[in-house]
Amino acid sequence: MLYRQMLCSSTDEVTPGSSSEPGPSSSTFTSYRPASLKYDQIICRQQEDPRSSSVLHTSYGSDDAGNSLFPGSTAATDTGAQTAGFTETPPTEVTTSSSATLSHSASVIVALVEGRGLARGEIGMASINMKCPELVLSQFADTGTYAKVITKLHNLMPLEILMPDTASVKGQGTKLYNLITETFPSVTFTAIMRKHFNEKKGLEYIQQLCVPEFNTVLMEVQTKYYCLASGSALLKYFEFVQNSVYAPKSLKVTFTGSGETAMIDTVSASNLELVVNNRDHRSDHTLFGVLNYTKTAGGERRLRSNILEPLQDVVTINSRLDTIQELLQNEELFFGLKNAIAHFLDIDELLSALIQVPKQETVSVVEAKITQVIQLKHILELVPVLKVRIVLLFNSILDQIKSMINDDASYMKGSLNMRTQKCYAVRPNINEFLDIARRAYTEVVDDIAGLVDRLGEKYNLPLRTSFSGARGFFIQMRLEGGALPGGTLPEEFIKVTKQKNNYSFTTLDLMKMNDHCEEALKEIFQMSYVVVSRFLVEVYEHIHCLYKLSDAVSMLDMLLSLAHACTVSEYVRPEFTDTLAIKQGRHPILERISGQPPISNNTYISEGSNFLIITGPNMSGKSTYLKQVALCQIMAQIGSFVPAEYASFRIADQIFTRIGVDDDFETSSSTFMVEMKEVSYIIHNASAKSLIIIDELGRGTSPEEGVGICHSVCEFLINLKAFTLFATHFLELCQLETVYPNVENQHMQVQHIHKDGRAESIVYTYLLSQGHSEERNYGIRAAEMTAIPTDIIQEAKTVGDKISQRLWAKHDSDSSTLRQRAVYRLSTRLLQTARNSRLDLESLRHYLKGLKRQYETELQNTPESIEE
Ligand SMILES: Nc1ncnc2c1ncn2[C@@H]1O[C@H](COP(=O)(O)OP(=O)(O)OP(=O)(O)O)[C@@H](O)[C@H]1O
Structure with a gap:
């Protein structure tokens, strides 16, 4: 378990425009900090260290005299800070240590708080994706197993989880804390002082940071104390690790209540291989892999989160389906949009960077801001191609960019290209000092070219000027023959590297010129930054348009992706009724794996016939069929077409699966305990509107107990009225059909090939038929095909029959x-x-x-x- 021992402490309180703020001194563009919110202590204690109670500080949290700004503690303890792996550095360095673990996918920080006393089980959650500027708040009641929290965390794939220090004291942590640290051992866990989980401050933060167009969220959250509290801790911490604050009125804030999406718990998502293949984590043999033809990072994120949390709202689902249908009918539109969308950069990531106001103006920060404005121009110029309705909203931003940024400044690949673009990004005649600095830069670059030409002539060598981000300008030479004329390079060529026939080197003069270039560039970037910063303040006023654009691009990308999937395989538009009816449905992942359509099957589940018992020998296709139904249901609820000839679905509020698993060594649970836990979770959480898939329940115990458990679970679910598909080897359960009118038996057909009166092989048809399987003793039949002696097989049959009869007789007479x-x-x-x-x-x-x-x-x- 990785605990971060970290301490962030107060800087002086700074109000907008304050000169003590380490931000741009040019006033209009100052760091924003709500006046009431001191950037004070956030303490993270090293849980494993008993010394953790003595709070450790970096000098960042100290005043000039080195005294700690933390209440009740003395000066910063260097030893402590070093023990914890921190030197005396400002928070940027801390961010670096955190981002070391930042993978492409993990960029979410989550803050969590649980109610105490009577409110235990009430969870407040806030998350921010560092690549996507949206604060997502949620508050919900969870059960003792905390399944909802764990599922939400799994879906978010957090980089870091924050919880109050009072909940996470080692050895005395709350149940939720223990569960989270056990379930997510590789996620960084950080304890934050409880007082920072402050709902009042959370509300203030949101009032001050939220884009006015999303202000309705305030009404939704103002009485939701726990989500506000976690929002407050998260924003404070986020500012700390990022070393920047959000510009006022620039952040999108949303509240996700329960009921908008269908809940799929983590085990079910894994059983169904929604986003991760269980055998090979890199394989795209998952539902996500089947549907993912997205071109943008935002589209991909959206598809993933939709698959894990499909919609429940039929109107939205249908409008998505309408769009897909239109795209499929209009080939020109489909290819035109697909082509256009591919040129979009990650708008979310750009937006996220744009709205963060750095607290320090380092050269890289200044350079990054200029790059961001060029990227913004690039994106906005693409908008008309998309023909999105909000195009008018962007004109004013684009006009402003164009009045400031050169027309031909564009986003380019290659470090020299991008450096040149940044250098000349701001139009001439806006700042005369900038123009002078640029002339100086151009002269130095020309001098470099002249120097290299002169050296080439002097030594009669084919020299050319090259550039790399790391070395700056240097000289390159390619010798076709391989051998150097005269055997060696002239002495004035230094820092020589050789790769095959390519030589790279520099000279002292060139190095000096590089330094001049860097100096000139620094000045250019600083002055450009002042212009760009002024413009960004204007952008914040229209920031909601950019959020809409980001939303539109990622949604369009996802829908194009879903439409693309329909062109690869025969999918049909689903309908939404009160019946689950699929004609000739196919398993979408199996179809992808085998490259040809698998055997298709029909499904019919309605209120009057809501419980299907599926029997059939091993390997006959029961699990595949069960998963196929759940996958089609999920596809339909994200607004995708489905692999079938006709499909109608009842919206499911939750989708549960329990599919045979092996022992769980990690939690040292036996097969039986694992399946009991999973079933108990379903029993406690399923509703009449759920879809439940249960495969081979009760195999972890004796057959007698197995049948008993299955029977009582079945009866519970039959009464629940959920749509349930129950695959089993216990043929005794098929009797339920005679008792309950809403139960139906179906089975997977197989054919037997006999030779010399002895069963030789079995042919799997994968076809589902009415009634229960007649295939009794198929385990014994499978054994017959091996070399096990006949008398042993015969004995097995006799004992098996007796046990079966006794079981059913007992069950039938049970009062x-x-x-x-x-x-x-x-x-x-x-x-x-x-x-x-x-x-x-x-x-x-x-x-x-x-x-x-x-x-x-x-x-x-x-x-x-x-x-x-
Ligand atoms: N509809 C189908 N079309 C083509 N192949 C199928 C189909 N259904 C299943 N299969 C193939 O049969 C194999 C076994 O299927 P599955 O695991 O679903 O059987 P099962 O009845 O659940 O077996 P067990 O009872 O042993 O768990 C699958 O791996 C797949 O390759």
Whole structure:
């Protein structure tokens, strides 16, 4: 477990425009900091170190005299800071250590807080993706297993998780803290002082940072204390690690309540291989891999998060489907947009950088800001190609950019190209000193070219000027013959490197000229930055347009990707009704793996027939079929077409899967314990609107107990009215069909090839048929095909038959089971009667008495009777 021992402390409080702020002195562009929010202490303690109670400081948190700014502690302890791996450096250095673990995908910081006392289980969560400027808040009630929190964290793939220090004291951490650190061992965990989880400050932050167009979020969150508290801690910490603050009114803030998306727990997402293939993590044999033809990072992120959290809102899903349909019907539009979208840079990442106001103006910060404005121009120039409706909104920003930035300044690959673009980005005649500095730079570059020409002539060598980000200008020479004329290079050529026939070197004069270039460039960038900064203040006023653009591009990219998937395979537009009906559905990932359509199957699940029991021998295709139904449901709920000839779905609020797993060594749970935990999770969380997939429950214990457990779980789910597909090898369960009208048996057909009266091989058809499998003893049949002696096989058959008969006889005479069934039948009939009849009260009472008599007769073996 990696704990970061870190301490960030206060700098002087700075209000906008204050000169003590280490920001651009040119006033209009000053760091923003809400007046009431002191940038004070955030303490992270090293949990594993008992000395952690003595708070450790870097000098960044100290005043000039070296005294700590932390209450109750003395000066910074160098030894402590060094022990923790921190030297006396400003927070930028801390960021670097954090970003060392920053992979392409992990760039989210999450803050979490849980209610205390009676509010335990109430979770507040706030997250920011460092590549996407959106503060996402959520608050929800979770169960004792914290499945929702864990699922949300899995979906976010956090780089770092922040929790209050009071919840994360080593050895006495809360259940949630222990669970999180166990579940995400490779994610950096940081404890933050509880007082920074402050809902009042959170609200102030949001009021001051939120883009006015997204202000409705304030109404949603103002009484949600826990999400506000985590928002407050997160923003404070984020400013600290980034060494920059968000510009006022520049941040998109959203609240995601429960109910907007369908919940898919982590185990189910893994079982279904939604975004990660279980055998090979790099493989694209996942649902994401099947659907991902996105061209932008934003589109890819959007597709991934949609797959993990599909929508529940039919109107939105249908409007996505309409767009896909239009794209499929209009080939020119499809290819035109696909081509246009490919040129977009990552708008989210750009926006994220744009709205952060650095607290220090280092050369790299200044350079980065100029690059960002050039990138913004590049993106905005592409907007008209997309024909997006919001195009007008961008004209004013683009006009402003164009009045400041040269028309031909554009985003280019190559360090020299981009350096030149940045150098000449700002139009001439805006700042005369800038123009002079640029002339000086141009002269030095010309002098460099002249120097290299002169050296070439002097030594009669084919020299040319080259540039690299690391070396600056240097000289290159390619000798075709390989041998140097005269055997060696002239002495004035220094820092020589050779690769095959290519020589690279420099001279003292050239190095001096490089230094002049750098000096001139620094000046140019500083002056350009002042102009760019003034412009950025204007951009913040229209920032909502950029959010809309980012939203539009990533959404369009995702829909183009989904449309693309339909051109690769035969997909159909799904409908949304109260029935799950799929005609000739196929497994989308299996189709991708095998490169040809797998055997297709029909599915029909409705309220009156909501529980399918699927039987069939091993390898007959049960699991594949179950997963196929869940995957099609998810595809439909993200607004994708599905692999079928016809498809109709009932919107699912949650999708659960329990599919046979092996022992979990990590948590030292046995197969049985793992499956019981998973089933218990389903039982506690599923609703009548859920889709549940259960495969081979009860295999981790004795057959007798296995059947018993399966039976009671089935009866619970049958009563729940969720749509359930239940695959099993326990044929005894098929009897449920005779008891419950809403249960249906189906099985995977197989054919047997016999030779000399002995079963020789089995042919899997992968076709689903009505009724239960007749394939009894197929384990024994499989054994028959091996070299196991016949008398052992015969004995196995006899014992198997006896056990099976005894099991069912016992189950059939069990009084509580009989009573349960009778109650179910009674309640179903009552429900139907209530729905259909127009009986008056007296007649209804009469009818009920009749029913009671009928069931009392039926239940003569049971001790209790049903009350009226
Ligand atoms: N519809 C299909 N079309 C083509 N091949 C299929 C189909 N369904 C399954 N298969 C193939 O059969 C193999 C076994 O399928 P699956 O694992 O679903 O069987 P199963 O009945 O669940 O087996 P077990 O009971 O042993 O778990 C799959 O790996 C796949 O290659």
